[in-house]
Amino acid sequence: MARFRTLDDIDVRGKRVLLRADLNVPVKDGVVSDATRIERLAPTIEALIEKDAKVIVMSHFGRPDGRPAPAYSLRPLVAPLSKAICGREVAFASDCIGDEAKRVVAALRPGQVALLENLRFHKGEEENSPDFARALADLGDVYVDDAFSAAHRAHASIAALAHLLPAAAGKLMEAELAALTAALESPARPVLALVGGAKVSTKLDLLRFVIGKVDVLAIGGAMANTLLFAEGTEIGRSLCERDMADNARKLLALARERNCRVILPQDAVVAVRLAPGTETRTIPVDAVPDDMMILDIGPKTVARIGAALEDVRTLVWNGPLGAFETPPFDQATVALAKKVAELTRAGKLLSVAGGGDTVAALAAAGLTDQLSYVSTAGGAFLEWLEGRELPGVAALAAAVPTASTGDVA
Ligand code: 3PG
Ligand code: MG
Numbered sequence: 001m002a003r004f005r006t007l008d009d010i011d012v013r014g015k016r017v018l019l020r021a022d023l024n025v026p027v028k029d030g031v032v033s034d035a036t037r038i039e040r041l042a043p044t045i046e047a048l049i050e051k052d053a054k055v056i057v058m059s060h061f062g063r064p065d066g067r068p069a070p071a072y073s074l075r076p077l078v079a080p081l082s083k084a085i086c087g088r089e090v091a092f093a094s095d096c097i098g099d100e101a102k103r104v105v106a107a108l109r110p111g112q113v114a115l116l117e118n119l120r121f122h123k124g125e126e127e128n129s130p131d132f133a134r135a136l137a138d139l140g141d142v143y144v145d146d147a148f149s150a151a152h153r154a155h156a157s158i159a160a161l162a163h164l165l166p167a168a169a170g171k172l173m174e175a176e177l178a179a180l181t182a183a184l185e186s187p188a189r190p191v192l193a194l195v196g197g198a199k200v201s202t203k204l205d206l207l208r209f210v211i212g213k214v215d216v217l218a219i220g221g222a223m224a225n226t227l228l229f230a231e232g233t234e235i236g237r238s239l240c241e242r243d244m245a246d247n248a249r250k251l252l253a254l255a256r257e258r259n260c261r262v263i264l265p266q267d268a269v270v271a272v273r274l275a276p277g278t279e280t281r282t283i284p285v286d287a288v289p290d291d292m293m294i295l296d297i298g299p300k301t302v303a304r305i306g307a308a309l310e311d312v313r314t315l316v317w318n319g320p321l322g323a324f325e326t327p328p329f330d331q332a333t334v335a336l337a338k339k340v341a342e343l344t345r346a347g348k349l350l351s352v353a354g355g356g357d358t359v360a361a362l363a364a365a366g367l368t369d370q371l372s373y374v375s376t377a378g379g380a381f382l383e384w385l386e387g388r389e390l391p392g393v394a395a396l397a398a399a400v401p402t403a404s405t406g407d408v409a
Contacts (some may be wrong), residue, residue: 012053018140023059044170052110068125097135133160146170149377151203152394162395179373184341196221196319220321236288296322341370354381
């Protein structure tokens, strides 16, 4: 893992700390429906308060496309943010740069917190504009990035800004990177990757990278249909990317070449339509009737993956194994989540999961707390699993001064 500074390495006492957070949380009818990202950010804010910093939280929210849009205001996040830090007051600046932001920041005393309006209300954010980054830098003395889940975006508050001020990773960023490193870069072996989701086409890079890293690859979800089809199995009306068959065969050949054992579904839960409580059958994958489709992996496959999990020491999980939003097609995902939780509790498995649907499935099963680590990231987690360099992580690593430049904090 690239070296980067943490809160322990920088002096923030009395200083204005620009804290890049990811407050891009799901909101329904003006109410935050999942506060996970806010709660996971809180320890960083608390640590900065403890050190008498003036904490200036900044984030994007939604995709307002470079101009102010009330629907994407961060103002409704003031109360949930305050709640997450034990009810402490959070001041709000209705613009993230300029006089209004300067006024709010100037009023902060050590240990106080302000939230700036949505960074994406300015075009310069997504354009990684040096001018916009300088306008942000004007507001702070130190930069802390705690937005791992936005680290795949080369935006001004993530990339350019990291080079303008002494920069460090926040506690959440640190935890995310530590977990992913433990899972893929220097894991306890053997390692199993559990990959699901609808489409092989969106996960080709991920599968290629993971095949080179892990000992066992278990595949579920509709993407497994494409692999089964590529190997000559008739799968009825199942979701399948037939034009991906060649790519799928290449992946399986790569796995053989790399000595990566691949577990594909051997049985499946099928139905005529995807609807809650619809009539289902559990059958071998080579017996799918013409008018039916695979909507979950079957119990034999679950048992087989469960047995494989008992033999490994590390798990990386991305993607649900069936159409989990529609019961009963959540059964395999929930059963395996329980198995993973049990092995993790027993100290036999280090388990790391991430990605929007995966996290939603774990939350629905009430098992989020029972894995070793569940990432707050969706897209950034996927890009990490593709072996890509994340601009937000690269910027922090590049911001570490060498002996010749000296410590700037
Ligand atoms: C996310 O929710 O995945 C991050 O906040 C990034 O958001 P974006 O996909 O709009 O850049
Ligand atoms: Mg996204």
